[in-house]
Amino acid sequence: MSELSQLSPQPLWDIFAKVCSIPHPSYHEEELAKHIVDWAAEQGIHAERDQVGNILLRKPATAGMENRKPVVLQAHLDMVPQKNNDTVHDFLKDPIQPYVDNGWVKARGTTLGADNGIGLASALAALVDKSVEHGPLEVLLTMTEEAGMDGAFGLQPNWLQAEILINTDSETEGEIYMGCAGGIDFITTLPLQREAVPAGFTPLKLTLKGLKGGHSGAEIHLGLGNANKLLARFLCEHAEKLNVRLLDFTGGTLRNAIPREAIAQLAVPADKVEAFKAAADEFLATVQFELAAVEKNIKLLVEDFATSTQALNKDSQSRFLGLLNATPNGVIRMSDDVKGVVETSLNVGVVTMKEGEAEIICLIRSLIDSGKDYVVSMLTSVGQLAGAITKPKGGYPGWKPDPESPVMAQVREIYQGLFNKTPNIMVIHAGLECGLFKKPYPEMDMVSIGPTITGPHSPDEQVHIGSVDLYWQLLTALLKAIPERG
Known part of the structure; x- marks a missing residue:
């Protein structure tokens, strides 16, 4: 000191x-x-x-x-x-x-x-x-x-x-x-069904990390990467075509901090492991290009690991990845009254998964109550389409x-x-x-x-x-x- x-x-x-x-x-x-x-x-x-x-x-x-x-x-x-x-x-x-x-x-x-x-x-x-x-x-x-x-x-x-x-x-x-x-938390809970991992699949851990993170209000307009959203985007693009099975997904630690890291545990057919790794490399190059101005240290790691966890069945996996990929994130609207200030935004802050359910916690912010109400309505609709339970919580003016x-x-x-x-x-x-x-x-x-x-x-x-x-x-x-x- x-x-x-x-x-x-x-x-x-x-x-x-x-x-x-x-x-x-x-x-x-x-x-x-x-x-x-x-x-x-x-x-x-x-x-x-x-x-x-x-x-x-x-x-x-x-x-x-x-x-x-x-x-x-x-x-x-x-x-x-x-x-x-x-x-x-x-x-x-x-x-x-x-x-x-x-x-x-x-x-x-x-x-x-x-x-x-x-x-x-x-x-x-x-x-x-x-x-x-x-x-x-x-x-x-x-x-x-x-x-x-x-x-x-x-x-x-x-x-x-x-x-x-x-x-x-x-x-x-x-x-x-x-x-x-003002702000309000929004919690989406999706029931999951699981089944045994098919024979001939290789367990892999996929880690997206190296993002800056930061304040989910004061820095939401900077266009920083959100690890939860980026990893969901990759899995939505490649899970079905490569027959990837999802075992677990975790990302972010606080609803008011932009997530810096997300991890997915997967099972990949043994004959598609190399194709999966090539797809991960290609996706990393894509987001490095897209976010080059704001994120200098993005990494996407594919690692072997041992697990006995069951996989989500295909319906649960499709609904979870679709839900997370479709959940909006970032600036929703800039203020007309205060130039250069965000009016309404949200941060997809924390994603966790248990055996029987997945939870997504967002923090919505807005200068006007109707802005908060609009995003609550949007997240409610997205959750309903996925068969999830939705709950706004802890609103403050x-x-x-x-x-x-x-x-x-x-x-x-x-x-x-x-x-x-x-x-x-x-x-x-x-x-x-x-x-x-x-x-x-x-x-x-x-x-x-x-x-x-x-x-x-x-x-x-x-x-x-x-x-x-x-x-x-x-x-x-x-x-x-x-x-x-x-």
């Missing part, structure tokens, strides 16, 4: 280094939560938790600023656990290993957790850095944002005293966010932009004054918690800012060191400039 201790601003980087040292993937952030509560007690900062585990910290105003509007800085506690396939790492036990590389902080073989660990660290740093001037200040840290926004869903009315909320979960310095997409937001205008003015350039006012195609906060706190004025983070939700995640300093300057200047209560 010594590398981070040399970075500015402090104590932000020291706090972030400590966050990295405590495992905190979604649903397993309790150790980090307890550390923060204990840390607050040591610092003489009031801390309390609600029924879902959210943490609220409070600090009185700097002397002379007691009449300013109270502000809450908000971040989430959990991180997305993704690692390279050759990295040995247990996210429940092992610390993240951050390091400095040419102006960026990265992690060794895993996600870094800058999403939202840098925002979390900045909020805690604002509480303890004596140079930061502020009115009445709260810090809200929510549970399990990445896996379903559990903390935001459970946030109770009348707990926060703030009138202004500054969300720290944005990922581009120089952009101010005033709205975000978007954050409707407020062009008249006083705090948004103030952030824009402060940014212009600090850096002599105009920031971009944006709506993000990702799920921020602000939309859910509007239900218990409908009158709260909200804005979202953050440093530059690239590759979130993938092992390529990195945060730009210089942008963290600019973000910190903006955040502390904003806290100092919050106006008095009316």
